[in-house]
Amino acid sequence: MIRNLFDFLVFPGFLTAIFVGLLTGGIDRVVTARIQWRKGPPLFQNFIDIIKLSAKEIIIPAGARFTFLLSPFFGLLAVSLAAAIIGRALINPLESFLGDVIVILYLLGIPAIALIIGASSSRNPLASVGASREMKLMLAYELPFIISLITVIVKSKGALHLGSIINYQVNNGANLYSFSGALAFICMLLCAHAKLGFVPFDVAEAEQEIMAGAMIEYSGLALALFKLTKAVLLYLLPLFLIGLFWFTNANLFVFIGKFLVIIVLFVLIKNTNPRLRIDQAIKFFWGPVTICALAGLGLAILGY
């Protein structure tokens, strides 16, 4: 039990996740600044932001209360749990712990739900608009995300444990180095990008348009919790992608290299695209991305 709690709260769960996530967020900000010919903030700016936010006063919109304050907690706890599951599967693939990929898929949905419920309870029309956009965006990316996940399950001969998928790749080569695997990887990368709420899929927040939408009423520690949730996602989505597609028996540095490659891909997509409207995002995910993912699934069934 102590061991599980340690996994959940310290390593590879909560604390590690927020540390790496915030650091990665800092790297993202620095690189983005360089791309735009700015100097950018210091690398640890995200940590400073969180500390600053948690010291500030929390103001609650009139009429809202428990749902408003509790939902960010649940989002953060769910992703921390997912981080613990993924991290432990990556460290020791043979050990089964807590849940399999279907569980992870559903756990990864919870932060979005928490954001939506929190926003809905804040009684602000702009937050409602943000919540509805977040929900529609989730619908949009969830379809190709599921198809890509099933592609991986098919490729690993019906294995549902993340551990056995990793093990399969160690024995048979990474999933990424095949047609179906590559297609599924691209689709899932885009879906992960949308899950993170990065430009071009930041419709739910859209600062210039609906003033941070879903998060408009959040302040202080409650807002910090949402930022932490994003940070944990930034840590665990690349790990999930590596675990599903790109795992080989190599040393830690290669692993970190892969992590950074995925982060660089995120940063590149983020900095070269303007924000889409929500209907364009839906069209994008249900159109080309889903077709691409379906093609991947078909190839995987045929054995390519």
Added chain:
Amino acid sequence: MMFKVDPLSIFIAAGVIFFSIATFIYSFGFMREHPRRRGYYFYLILTSLVSLATALTNNLILFAGLWGFLGLTLYLLININGEIAVPAAKKTLIIIGGTDALMLLGIAMVYSLSGSWQMDKIKLDFTTAPSIFAYIFILCAAFAKAGAMPFHTWVPDCAQNSPGPVAAFLPASLDKLLGIYLIVRLTFGMFKMSAGLSLIFMVLGAVTILSAVMMALVQHDLKRLLGYHAVSQVGYMILGLASANPIGIAGALFHMANNAIYKSCLFFCAANVEKKAGSQDLDKLGGLAKFMPVTYISALIASLAISGVPPFNGFFSKWMIYQGVIIKAREVGPAAGSVVLICLVAAMFGSALTLASFVKLLHAVFLGVLPSSLENKKIEEKGMGMKIVPLFLALLCLLSGIFAYKIPFKYLFVGAELKYPGIWNASLASLLIGLGLFIGLVIFRLKQIRPVFRQEQAYVGGEPAPRDETRVSGTQFYETIKQFGPLKGIYLRAEAGVFDIYEQGKNLTFAIGKFLQYLHNGVLPTYLVWTLLGMLGLFLVLVR
């Protein structure tokens, strides 16, 4: 032997008793001043007893008789709501009664094929055409009762117009239990599941899930929306049964029980809202969480459970069904396997759509902003039964989700040993989440943030916003999806009733009637011409 008791029928009977008691306790509050409450309670008792007998009987004739009787009590119970319920009751009676007639025909065919009325003695397969037709005829009745496509259309109508507890009692719980029970008895007892049938079931299940939930997404009526979900959830059960392996079947049966729990909880909550706020129109509701906290919490938990959010029970059963389907996909060849996998995608995506539709519901009813029309109305929760029953069912959603792995599914259904290909340690996960929440709250307290938080008006661009003008109700959330290219046409047709078997049947009947009317125009020469033509035809046949 008229009655036979085996684990499955005990399970169903226990479910019938449980939901009958829940409905009774709830109804004491809800029906208190209703003018027709005597009849209501009478039909309710009748329905519970007949359902109990239906679940336990082993004789096909008795089964058919009881089954038909249930259709009648359903009609009467819907009619309790008076004038507005009449069309829905009629539709229900026609669909349920029509499929009942088909079932009688099917049962007669089964008897002529097997020579037995005992359900456990009949063993048929799909080698001859009569047995296939017999199976399909009986299946129609089961599908209509459970509310699966294409006989589902009575469920939303019935849910919308019948009294809340009736919707929770029949389409949401009892009819699901009995419908799925008949499918299981029929498919795995009296007949033998074949590969082709399993594939058809899969596709039917996937179509049911997706199309019903897409319709739920755009509804404006609280109970009608829930009615569409009552249809959509049947798809998961059929999908699980179609996988025809122990884990899939156990998942389907568990999902059936779970669905009855959270769906009746949701209908009870909807009935509370309807009773207290006086409306079930989503556009006219909002911000009720503050006035009806118990209803809100129950509805929130049940919504998360139906959307399959871990660790609630809906997740566990869906997860079992997915595993069954994945095993199935590996067993069949690549061509059939791809169909199975597409169905799996549809089912998994269906739960995201379910979530979306419940987000809309929660926003429109409980969260969001109170419309000014409700401001002067005194809304409060009254009546113990109306609070306790939903709350208890919601608690059951949580507990049966966390301790689901302790349920001995192997006794429920005869078959090979149940093995989980996946892992989901719900109790450990919930414990960790609980501890995390506890630590978080302790930190929150330790920081000594002000005991009373500052509350401010919502910020909308620096100006005080007029409430009714800026209020977002939530019903418009998914207009974008409704307008999405290929879906647009489908939605238009669905709303016009093109996919409704009842509407189409009505059109067909009227068309035939119109044709006869056209012939029957009262002009003597026309009749004379027809008579002559008929005689001519008769002569031709006789002389030839």
